[in-house]
Amino acid sequence: LTVDNAADMAVLKKISTPVEAVTDDLRALMDDMLETMYDAPGIGLAAVQIGEPIRVIVMDLAREGEEPAPRYFVNPEILSRSEEVLGYEEGCLSVPEYFDEVERPSKVTIRYMNYQGETVVEEAEGLYAVCIQHEMDHLEGVLFIDHLSRLRRDRAITKVKKARRAA
Numbered sequence: 001l002t003v004d005n006a007a008d009m010a011v012l013k014k015i016s017t018p019v020e021a022v023t024d025d026l027r028a029l030m031d032d033m034l035e036t037m038y039d040a041p042g043i044g045l046a047a048v049q050i051g052e053p054i055r056v057i058v059m060d061l062a063r064e065g066e067e068p069a070p071r072y073f074v075n076p077e078i079l080s081r082s083e084e085v086l087g088y089e090e091g092c093l094s095v096p097e098y099f100d101e102v103e104r105p106s107k108v109t110i111r112y113m114n115y116q117g118e119t120v121v122e123e124a125e126g127l128y129a130v131c132i133q134h135e136m137d138h139l140e141g142v143l144f145i146d147h148l149s150r151l152r153r154d155r156a157i158t159k160v161k162k163a164r165r166a167a
Ligand SMILES: O=C(O)C[C@@H](Cc1ccccc1)[C@H](O)SCc1ccccc1
Pocket: 041, 042, 043, 044, 045, 046, 089, 090, 091, 092, 093, 094, 130, 131, 134, 135, 138
């Protein structure tokens, strides 16, 4: 799942397109995404990260040893953000080996369609808020390193380039 060539980087910068409807085919794609995410391992994954630039995200915040708690987000939107921000040490499956602190609103209200295609409005906080915002950035072609200062972003890109050459 790592970005193993410049083409992937180009896909990652795309703006993902909305989904028409939650069909059996889409549910099959989301199940595949969840498997890819568990294998990475990760706690969230946007469809663009497996080369499908559509507005679909999967997530599972369950910890080791807990029951899996898969979540599916189709055409998610952020309806409101808290003033309060939360710093969190983020990484990204598409930017291997680089971690850095990113500040994001600590609470967000989101609207999305779930696995059954029903519309849900929900408030996210804590790791759920961090992860959904990280994933929704992917749908806009934004990577967590884009929130960093130029110096730290350049350091991250250099590191990813080295990691790619080494791979
Ligand atoms: O690259 C991705 O989108 C998946 C990330 C999502 C994520 C990044 C930072 C903070 C929260 C979520 C992967 O899940 S990175 C792996 C990970 C695992 C546990 C906690 C945080 C990140």
